[in-house]
Every structure is written in C-alpha cells, then in structure tokens.
Amino acid sequence: MDVQELYAAKLMSAEAAAQLVPSDSHVAMGMAVAEPPALLAALANRIETGSLTGMRLWYFHSMAHAAKTVLKRENIGRVRPHCMFLSSVERSLIKADPSVCEDLIDFVPTAFSASPQLLREEVALDTCVTMVSPMGKHGYFTFGTANDYTSVAARAAKRLIVEVNPLMPRVFGESPLHVSEVDGIVENRTPLLEVGEHPPAxxxxxxxxxxxxxxxxxxxxxxxxxxxxxxxxxxxxxxxxxxxxxxxxxxxxxxxxxxxxxxxxxxxxxxxxxxxxxxxxxxxxxxxxxxxxxxxxxxxxxxxxxxxxxxxxxxxxxxxxxxxxxxxxxxxxxxxxxxxxxxxxxxxxxxxxxxxxxxxxxxxxxxxxxxxxxxxxxxxxxxxxxxxxxxxxxxxxxxxxxxxxxxxxxxxxxxxxxxxxxxxxxxxxxxx
Missing domain, CATH: 3.40.1080.20 (Acetyl-CoA hydrolase/transferase C-terminal domain)
Incomplete structure (x- = not known):
C-alpha cells in the first residue's frame, strides 16, 4: 500500500486512539519533550471517567504535559506511575501529599542504559505512546528529541500510538520509524516544551x-x-x-x-x-x-x-x-x-x-x-x-x-x- 494511504488509514482522533489502550496494562510514555499531550489528555479522560483502570505507566523524566494529565494529583492511584527518574513533577506531588503519593508513585531504580532492556524483556508492554516528527515521503517518522528508551519500547509494545507534531524536529540517526510499524496516528500541532537556563551562582x-x-x-x-x-x-x-x-x-x-x-x-x-x-x-x-x-x-x-x-x-x-x-x-x-x-x-x-x-x-x-x-x-x-x-x-x-x-x-x-x-x-x- 502507498505510504500516504497507509498513514490515512491509521489516522484517528486522540480520543479514538486512547480507546485502543486496555485496562490493567503496562504503558510506556515518551519522555521529556516527547510527551504526547493530546494522547495523554485523552488517556487521562478515560482514567477520570473510569473506563481505563489499572494502567501502569513506565517512563523517565516527566514534564508539564504528563503533570497536567495522567500524573495530576487526582489520577495518582487510578494510574500507577513506574518512574525510573523523578523530576519536579513527582517531587511536587510527594511534597504536597507525602503520606499518599510517596506510596503510590513507584520509583524503579535502573541505569538509563538498562531501561531499554528492562522495557523489552521484563515488562509486558501493551502500548507505547510518544510524539514523533512528521512522516517523510518514504513513510518514515523520526523519534525527534527522544530516541532514548522510546525507540526500543515502541517495538517491544504490542501496539504503538504516535502523536505527529509538525514542530517536532526530524532528527537523523538510528531507529527511523516506518508508518507500517504504527497502530494509531494522532495529529496535533503544539509548541514543544522548553527548558531554559538560569543565571549561574x-x-x-x-x-x-x-x-x-x-x-x-x-x-x-x-x-x-x-x-x-x-x-x-x-x-x-x-x-x-x-x-x-x-x-x-x-x-x-x-x-x-x-x-x-x-x-x-x-x-x-x-x-x-x-x-x-x-x-x-x-x-x-x-x-x-x-x-x-x-x-x-x-x-x-x-x-x-x-x-x-x-x-x-x-x-x-x-x-x-x-x-x-x-x-x-x-x-x-x-x-x-x-x-x-x-x-x-x-x-x-x-x-x-x-x-x-x-x-x-x-x-x-x-x-x-x-x-x-x-x-x-x-x-x-x-x-x-x-x-x-x-x-x-x-x-x-x-x-x-x-x-x-x-x-x-x-x-x-x-x-x-x-x-x-x-x-x-x-x-x-x-x-x-
């Protein structure tokens, strides 16, 4: 099939894509700038309405999109974070409600280099969700800012759902992602999360x-x-x-x-x-x-x-x-x-x-x-x-x-x- 036809066949709304994720499943999330905001918001809506339960979320270094959706305080307990590197998101949750959040956020000690093997061999990943750059003329996306463990989790999971953002840079390297490998495509143009410098002490x-x-x-x-x-x-x-x-x-x-x-x-x-x-x-x-x-x-x-x-x-x-x-x-x-x-x-x-x-x-x-x-x-x-x-x-x-x-x-x-x-x-x- 022509790659454009294949893309069109897999294109869906974030709400429809979120319906592909079953309850009681392990889900890997793209880290940092690659958090997919539309997909995370749709998943959070399912969690909050009770149609998605028992989700265990695996990730490094969460940022604002996750904090506003799947990792907001009301959802801790409904979703079980399996965090391999705490950021200000988890620290703020624990500081605000230590008696509850410290028990409900599972920290998983692991070296960054070992996380691909962990997600590939030790976790029965059902779904991977991440942001990617737009598809090229030959049918390839790139993982943009986040190759890390995401490119491995994308292939290890039973299903892969990507959020295509035209502002995500196309980055050369290993693990280009072909449209045939993807189960669901969501389009969402949104500014990328930015990290600035602070004046040095x-x-x-x-x-x-x-x-x-x-x-x-x-x-x-x-x-x-x-x-x-x-x-x-x-x-x-x-x-x-x-x-x-x-x-x-x-x-x-x-x-x-x-x-x-x-x-x-x-x-x-x-x-x-x-x-x-x-x-x-x-x-x-x-x-x-x-x-x-x-x-x-x-x-x-x-x-x-x-x-x-x-x-x-x-x-x-x-x-x-x-x-x-x-x-x-x-x-x-x-x-x-x-x-x-x-x-x-x-x-x-x-x-x-x-x-x-x-x-x-x-x-x-x-x-x-x-x-x-x-x-x-x-x-x-x-x-x-x-x-x-x-x-x-x-x-x-x-x-x-x-x-x-x-x-x-x-x-x-x-x-x-x-x-x-x-x-x-x-x-x-x-x-x-």
Missing part, C-alpha cells in the same frame, strides 16, 4: 572555570543537565576539534557546534557527528536540530554503553552530584530522606570516560547546600551510592579539584576536606 562560575581548564583540544564531551554544563560550554568556544558523545544534547552544545569548536573530526565513532540520545532546549534549539546532519541520535543502550563510550579517546564526562563522602563515593539522587531524581546515566559515563584512552571523569558540586547551611561533603552518605568510590576520578567544588584515583582512604579524606567549605573542614577532620 558565583560558585557555579568558579566550578566552571576549573572544569573548563581541564578540557583540552580534541576532547570528546559528555555533560549533564543544569547551569554548570552551560557555563562550562561558554568557556570552551576557543577550543579546537572537540567532539560530542552525550546522553543529553542542549543549546549549550549547539553553540559549540555553531562556533566551530566542535567538529567531531577526532572521534572514532560517528566521526563528524555529535551523538546524543535525547534533547531539551528552547524553540531556536529545536529549529536548529531539525534536519541537521551534524547531529545523530541513537538509543540509550548504545549511547550510554561504557564500552561504546570508551571507543573514543579523550572522553571528558562532567556530571553533578548532591553529596560526596570522604572516600569519594557520590550520592546523586537522594536528598533529605527521599528519592530526589535517579541514577540516570552518570555511572555509565563515569565508567566510559575512565576506560577511554586519556579520558577523565569529573563529578562537580557546590560545597554547600541550603544557602551554605549544609555541607555537601560528608563523612557518610545519607542515601544510595550512585557512583562508587572505586569509579570516582575527579571531584570538583568551588574550592578546587581533586584526583582521587590511586589515593588511599586517608589521602582521599584529606583531599575531600580541602574541597569542603572552610567552615565545615574542622568538623569533617574530626570525623575521620
């Missing part, structure tokens, strides 16, 4: 200076989310022959590509192209991403595989943490007795950078929290270990940088105390 400026000073020409970069990576990138515009192999692609990375600091010419994998698995930014960034052969999107079990990361030389991995103990172990996901986020891909890239020839892994954080009242450098972690001390390489705060590789526990403690805020150093020294 003075500590972030100091940390960014230190981190940028550790990055040389020819480095292959991965950076996490937040103000710090953006500040580091601003300091790299004069570098040459940088490469990008990253979990998250952001406007800060786009600026490095546009100014010529990034050309990917020294990379062993996908030379000439910046590799990523999901993207978030603003409208101009999404326009730049569209039909841009300088970037290449792959599933997260490829992008975040330490063995694949390490094929490139000079990998520099920069990630943030919430708390570091005196041995160097990092808790990057748990705070004040509660799950705050998730392990994400931090350990994947720490290990990938460590295995890379001349690679370095950097974990960075401000030395204090709560306006200086609490030290992030602690004798013992209050939550789970996201990055074990065995894997930690460099730790950076506004007070300096410490290479922990090859150091004894006593040497590590001395180095970590030197990175702590001066007002906490004596107390930390007494704890040894």
């Amino acid at each position: 003075a500590e972030d400026e100091l940390i960014a200076d230190i981190v940028a000073g550790m990055i040389e020409d020819g480095a292959c970069l991965q950076m996490g989310i937040g103000n710090l990576p953006a500040e580091v990138c601003k300091r790299l515009t004069g570098r040459k022959d940088l490469g990008i192999h990253t979990e998250l692609l952001t406007p800060a990375f786009a600026s490095l590509i546009q100014c010529g600091a990034v050309n990917n010419r020294r990379k062993a994998t996908f030379p000439g192209r910046s590799v990523f698995t999901f993207a978030m930014g603003d409208e101009l960034f999404y326009q730049w991403l569209d039909d841009n052969q300088a970037v290449y999107s792959l599933p997260v079990d490829v992008v975040n595989d330490p063995r694949h990361i390490a094929k490139n030389d000079n990998v520099v991995s920069v990630n943030a943490t919430l708390q570091v103990d005196l041995s160097g172990a990092c808790n990057s996901e748990h705070m004040m007795g509660h799950q705050y986020s998730g392990s994400g891909g931090q350990l994947d890239f720490v290990r990938g950078a460590n295995a890379s020839k001349d690679g370095i892994s950097i974990i960075a954080c401000r030395s204090t929290a709560k306006d200086g009242a609490v030290s992030r450098i602690v004798p013992k972690l209050e939550g789970p270990v996201t990055t074990p001390r065995n894997d930690v390489h460099w730790i950076v705060t506004e007070h300096g940088a410490a290479n922990l590789r090859g150091k004894s526990l006593r040497e590590r403690a001395d180095a970590m105390i030197a990175l702590a805020h001066p007002k906490f150093r004596d107390e930390l020294a007494r704890s040894i």
Whole structure:
C-alpha cells in the first residue's frame, strides 16, 4: 500500500486512539519533550471517567504535559506511575501529599542504559505512546528529541500510538520509524516544551572555570543537565576539534557546534557527528536540530554503553552530584530522606570516560547546600551510592579539584576536606 494511504488509514482522533489502550496494562510514555499531550489528555479522560483502570505507566523524566494529565494529583492511584527518574513533577506531588503519593508513585531504580532492556524483556508492554516528527515521503517518522528508551519500547509494545507534531524536529540517526510499524496516528500541532537556563551562582562560575581548564583540544564531551554544563560550554568556544558523545544534547552544545569548536573530526565513532540520545532546549534549539546532519541520535543502550563510550579517546564526562563522602563515593539522587531524581546515566559515563584512552571523569558540586547551611561533603552518605568510590576520578567544588584515583582512604579524606567549605573542614577532620 502507498505510504500516504497507509498513514490515512491509521489516522484517528486522540480520543479514538486512547480507546485502543486496555485496562490493567503496562504503558510506556515518551519522555521529556516527547510527551504526547493530546494522547495523554485523552488517556487521562478515560482514567477520570473510569473506563481505563489499572494502567501502569513506565517512563523517565516527566514534564508539564504528563503533570497536567495522567500524573495530576487526582489520577495518582487510578494510574500507577513506574518512574525510573523523578523530576519536579513527582517531587511536587510527594511534597504536597507525602503520606499518599510517596506510596503510590513507584520509583524503579535502573541505569538509563538498562531501561531499554528492562522495557523489552521484563515488562509486558501493551502500548507505547510518544510524539514523533512528521512522516517523510518514504513513510518514515523520526523519534525527534527522544530516541532514548522510546525507540526500543515502541517495538517491544504490542501496539504503538504516535502523536505527529509538525514542530517536532526530524532528527537523523538510528531507529527511523516506518508508518507500517504504527497502530494509531494522532495529529496535533503544539509548541514543544522548553527548558531554559538560569543565571549561574558565583560558585557555579568558579566550578566552571576549573572544569573548563581541564578540557583540552580534541576532547570528546559528555555533560549533564543544569547551569554548570552551560557555563562550562561558554568557556570552551576557543577550543579546537572537540567532539560530542552525550546522553543529553542542549543549546549549550549547539553553540559549540555553531562556533566551530566542535567538529567531531577526532572521534572514532560517528566521526563528524555529535551523538546524543535525547534533547531539551528552547524553540531556536529545536529549529536548529531539525534536519541537521551534524547531529545523530541513537538509543540509550548504545549511547550510554561504557564500552561504546570508551571507543573514543579523550572522553571528558562532567556530571553533578548532591553529596560526596570522604572516600569519594557520590550520592546523586537522594536528598533529605527521599528519592530526589535517579541514577540516570552518570555511572555509565563515569565508567566510559575512565576506560577511554586519556579520558577523565569529573563529578562537580557546590560545597554547600541550603544557602551554605549544609555541607555537601560528608563523612557518610545519607542515601544510595550512585557512583562508587572505586569509579570516582575527579571531584570538583568551588574550592578546587581533586584526583582521587590511586589515593588511599586517608589521602582521599584529606583531599575531600580541602574541597569542603572552610567552615565545615574542622568538623569533617574530626570525623575521620
């Protein structure tokens, strides 16, 4: 059948598409910018009217569309979230109603790189719903900003329903999606969710200076989310022959590509192209991403595989943490007795950078929290270990940088105390 005829045969309203989802089923949702608002609203309507019950929703990093529909407070309990990375959406729900929501939101600990296998082999996925870019003349959509686990879940689920948004960029890479693979198509033009930058704190400026000073020409970069990576990138515009192999692609990375600091010419994998698995930014960034052969999107079990990361030389991995103990172990996901986020891909890239020839892994954080009242450098972690001390390489705060590789526990403690805020150093020294 002609691809246009096939498209037309599968085109339906969001309400009709939502009717395809049975009760008591496992549903995977496109993450972050790829949340499909019309489909989620239609599913929420079924949940609220009682015609869809027992739905278990699997996802990473929810945002505003889910918060207004399937994850709004009235629906927690009617739908069972299986969240692999908490965002402000879940944190707000738990903060507002901890006695109920903390029990009803199921946090599923898993590395980002392991999520495709989890959804493919351990979860009996009935349906996957996600936003995609428009279909091309040969019948292919792309997953746009979210290849990650979504491209795998789309094939693992019994049925796939896509929401076509003409504003979703068409992105080159693996896992193009043919119209023959889709069970239902919904059309909905809506602005993409945007994530902006915030003014950096003075500590972030100091940390960014230190981190940028550790990055040389020819480095292959991965950076996490937040103000710090953006500040580091601003300091790299004069570098040459940088490469990008990253979990998250952001406007800060786009600026490095546009100014010529990034050309990917020294990379062993996908030379000439910046590799990523999901993207978030603003409208101009999404326009730049569209039909841009300088970037290449792959599933997260490829992008975040330490063995694949390490094929490139000079990998520099920069990630943030919430708390570091005196041995160097990092808790990057748990705070004040509660799950705050998730392990994400931090350990994947720490290990990938460590295995890379001349690679370095950097974990960075401000030395204090709560306006200086609490030290992030602690004798013992209050939550789970996201990055074990065995894997930690460099730790950076506004007070300096410490290479922990090859150091004894006593040497590590001395180095970590030197990175702590001066007002906490004596107390930390007494704890040894």
